[in-house]
Amino acid sequence: MTLEEQPNLERLKHGLRDLKRLRPIAFGDIAALEDLRELAYSELQRRAGNALRLLHSDLVEMIAFDNVDVRKAVCDVVAE
Secondary structure: OOOOHHHHHHHHHHHHHHHHHHOHHHHHHHHOOOOOHHHHHHHHHHHHHHHHOOOOHHHHHHHHOOOOOHHHHHHHHHHO
């Protein structure tokens, strides 16, 4: 493990400890899985989908049909 990975590992362990304490059944569900990467990726997509629901339909269509540089728009707004 690299030095860069160590803080992330500790943050994840902290989050998992909280989950184990607050929601032991949910923690057990996670602990029973071999690889959480695919599930975590699906969760990111679900959350992004929830956020997209807050945008006007015409903006979602622009994003969906690649009529705009989404990454540039996001980066520009983050930099503001």
